Structure formats: structure tokens, C-alpha cells
Amino acid sequence: MFFPISGAHISPIYLAIVGFLIGILGGFFGVGGSFIAGPALRAVGLDWNFAVGTDLAHIVGKSVVAAKRHRALGNVDLKLGLIMALGTIGGAEVGAQLIQILKRAGNVNLVVSVVSIAAYISISTFMIWESRKTLSQNKALQRGKISGVSTKQDQSSFRHVTHSIQRLNFPPMINLPVSGVTISLWIILLVAFVGGLFSGFLGGGAGYIRMPSMVYVVGIPTHLAVGTDLFEIIISASYGTLSHAIKGNVDILIALVMNTGAAIGAQIGAISTQYFAGPKIRLAFVPLPLIGAAIVIYTLMTGHKV
Amino acid sequence: MRREAKTLERMKKETAKTLRAFLIELAIYAVLVVAYFFLVLHFLGEWLYQLEIRHRYTYGGVAILLIIGQAVVLEGLTTFLLRLLRGRSE
Numbered sequence: 001m002f003f004p005i006s007g008a009h010i011s012p013i014y015l016a017i018v019g020f021l022i023g024i025l026g027g028f029f030g031v032g033g034s035f036i037a038g039p040a041l042r043a044v045g046l047d048w049n050f051a052v053g054t055d056l057a058h059i060v061g062k063s064v065v066a067a068k069r070h071r072a073l074g075n076v077d078l079k080l081g082l083i084m085a086l087g088t089i090g091g092a093e094v095g096a097q098l099i100q101i102l103k104r105a106g107n108v109n110l111v112v113s114v115v116s117i118a119a120y121i122s123i124s125t126f127m128i129w130e131s132r133k134t135l136s137q138n139k140a141l142q143r144g145k146i147s148g149v150s151t152k153q154d155q156s157s158f159r160h161v162t163h164s165i166q167r168l169n170f171p172p173m174i175n176l177p178v179s180g181v182t183i184s185l186w187i188i189l190l191v192a193f194v195g196g197l198f199s200g201f202l203g204g205g206a207g208y209i210r211m212p213s214m215v216y217v218v219g220i221p222t223h224l225a226v227g228t229d230l231f232e233i234i235i236s237a238s239y240g241t242l243s244h245a246i247k248g249n250v251d252i253l254i255a256l257v258m259n260t261g262a263a264i265g266a267q268i269g270a271i272s273t274q275y276f277a278g279p280k281i282r283l284a285f286v287p288l289p290l291i292g293a294a295i296v297i298y299t300l301m302t303g304h305k306v
Numbered sequence: 307m308r309r310e311a312k313t314l315e316r317m318k319k320e321t322a323k324t325l326r327a328f329l330i331e332l333a334i335y336a337v338l339v340v341a342y343f344f345l346v347l348h349f350l351g352e353w354l355y356q357l358e359i360r361h362r363y364t365y366g367g368v369a370i371l372l373i374i375g376q377a378v379v380l381e382g383l384t385t386f387l388l389r390l391l392r393g394r395s396e
Binding site for chain 2: 267
């Protein structure tokens with residue numbers, strides 16, 4: 001199929017399958033999946049600028065489907081998502097500016113690669129340690145299917161640190177009744193800002209940073225963190241799509257085709273979260289940042305984008 | 307023991323029913339999506355191409371509206387198909 005905006009010939013079946021796979025990941029983990037979509041689009045000959053911009057547009061569509069499903073399951077904290085969107089957009093702008101500064105200094109590729117590898121491996125290592133410790137401490141959570149309200153009752157070995165962060169009294173304090181958390185507005189904005197910073201700096205939605213941060217720093221239960229992250233991604237990725245579309249980096253026809261597969265995948269992923277306890281979702285999340293790290297290491301060593 | 311075996315049997319039947327419903331849904335969905343490729347994208351393609359060249363800001367807005375609109379419609383369609391095939395609320 002010919003896509004006139006980007007001038008690319010790509011099989012719609014390939015696009016729908018890629019969308020389907022990313023949809024499952026997004027629905028289950030609350031991530032955009034750009035570390036797969038970008039290389040997958042690049043692999044069929046799409047220019048990098050179109051791969052990045054089109055992927056963002058596709059993320060918007062997929063996140064709408066997954067967030068709607070999560071909302072129906074009671075997994076979205078709208079108030080938290082709206083506050084976080086503000087911080088994310090601010091962080092993304094600062095991240096993009098940092099990239100421009102590094103470009104002028106002439107060492108953007110090395111710095112971005114090293115930062116991203118360190119971030120990905122740190123997140124994975126921490127999550128392996130925390131989720132395994134939590135699972136071994138709480139054997140009850142390993143009894144298979146957990147349904148209804150009990151799935152929202154999250155356990156974490158890092159809870160004591162999270163509680164200390166929640167007790168920091170920097171007004172205004174924000175009450176989040178859906179998540180069962182009262183926390184300083186500045187901590188929420190800081191978490192969102194850092195996620196946005198990584199998004200602007202490394203590309204994609206940076207769900208691999210934001211979702212764990214929401215769980216470990218803000219203290220949001222894992223299921224709610226996944227759903228709320230998806231809702232927040234709709235706003236921040238829409239902003240990114242608009243920005244890239246104006247620069248001529250979005251082939252919306254490709255994104256629409258990818259979204260047909262993602263619509264089913266995202267529903268499957270979202271429904272699947274109900275069958276897993278929080279620590280198990282977090283443990284299953286671990287390979288995602290490692291895949292990202294592997295892609296960056298490959299790029300750094302070979303000099304070629306995947 | 308007999309009760310456990312019965313429960314296991316019921317769960318197996320339920321899983322088979324869910325899987326069958328999902329495969330039927332996937333087949334119906336695939337037919338609808340193929341029709342969508344040929345009808346909607348074919349007619350939209352040229353118009354969006356021209357819009358992208360001449361009116362970038364409008365194109366950006368239309369792109370977001372299209373992707374969100376399609377996502378809402380597809381989410382509704384898949385939910386409807388699931389309800390129709392399984393005969394219960396999803």
C-alpha cells in the first residue's frame with residue numbers, strides 16, 4: 001500500500017500486526033511502545049523523522065482505546081492524569097532544548113546513549129529487586145487470579161520510602177481519592193517533569209520511567225498507575241503529534257492503519273491486567289527497559305539505527 | 307474431589323468459549339478493517355496529502371481528530387462485538 005504523505009510503500013497487514021503487538025504491551029504496562037514501533041517503522045524504510053512523529057500519533061490512538069478500557073475497569077485517576085500532563089509537557093520541552101544544546105556541542109549521540117542505557121538498566125535492576133522481594137514476602141499474591149477490589153490493594157517492599165515521600169509537607173497538598181493518596185503537588189509535578197524530560201530527551205512516551213515512578217514515588221497502586229499513565233499519554237502524545245505534524249513528520253494514514261491492530265491489542269492488554277497482581281505486572285515490566293537498552297547499545301556499537 | 311473436577315471442567319469450557327468468541331471477533335474485525343482500508347483510506351489519502359502540503363496547522367489538528375475519532379469508533383466496535391459474541395457484558 002502506498003502512503004503518499006511519507007512516500008513509503010508498506011504492507012497494511014505488517015502495520016496492523018505491529019500495532020496489535022504494541023497495543024498489548026501498552027494496554028498491559030501503560031507504555032507507548034515507541035522502542036518497538038520506531039525500529040519497526042524504520043525497518044520497512046520509513047525515514048526516522050516520520051517514524052518518530054507517526055509513532056506519536058499512533059500512541060495517541062492506542063492510548064485512547066486502552067485508557068477507555070482501563071477507565072471501565074476503574075483504573076484511571078483523572079485528577080492525577082491531568083496534573084501530570086502539565087509536568088510532562090514542561091519536561092518534554094526542556095528535554096528537547098537539552099537535545100538542541102547537545103547538538104550544538106556536537107556530542108548528542110554519545111550523551112543520549114549513555115544516559116538512556118544507565119536509566120534503562122537502573123530501572124530494570126531496581127524493579128527486579130523490588131518485585132521479587134515483594135512476591136517472596138507476600139505468598140498470598142501468588143495464588144493466581146485476583147479479581148475485583150483486591151487487585152487494587154497493591155504491595156511493595158519499597159512502601160516505607162514511598163510513605164516518607166508522601167509525608168513531605170510542601171503545600172499545596174493534593175488529595176487523590178481514587179488512588180487513596182494525599183501528596184504534595186510539587187512531587188507529582190516533579191515525577192511528571194522527569195518523565196517528560198526523558199520523553200523529550202530520548203524520544204517516545206517514556207512510560208518506562210513514568211509508570212514505575214508513579215508506583216514507587218507517588219505511591220499509586222500498579223493497576224491505577226498503568227491506566228492513569230495511558231490517560232496522561234493521550235494528552236502529552238497529542239501535544240507531541242501536533243508539534244511533529246507542523247514540522248512535517250507525521251504520516252497520519254500509517255498511524256490510522258497501525259491503530260486498527262492496536263485497538264484489539266490494547267483491549268486484550270488492559271483486560272489482562274485484572275488477572276495479575278501488582279508485583280507480577282512490575283516483574284513482567286522488567287524486560288521492556290532492557291530491550292530499550294539493547295537497542296541503544298546496538299546503535300552505539302554499530303553506528304546504525306535499528 | 308468431584309466438585310473440583312466439575313469446576314475445572316466448567317473453567318475449561320468457559321476458556322474454550324471465550325477463545326472461540328475471540329477468534330470469530332477477530333475474523334469479523336479483519337473483514338471490516340479490510341473494507342475500511344479500501345474505502346475510507348483510499349478516499350482520505352489524497353485529501354490529507356494535499357492538506358499536509360498546503361495547510362500544516364490544519365493537518366495537525368485533523369490528524370489528532372482522526373486518530374482519536376478512529377480509536378473511539380474501533381473501541382466501541384470491538385466492545386460491541388465482544389458483547390454480541392459472548393452474550394454478556396464486557
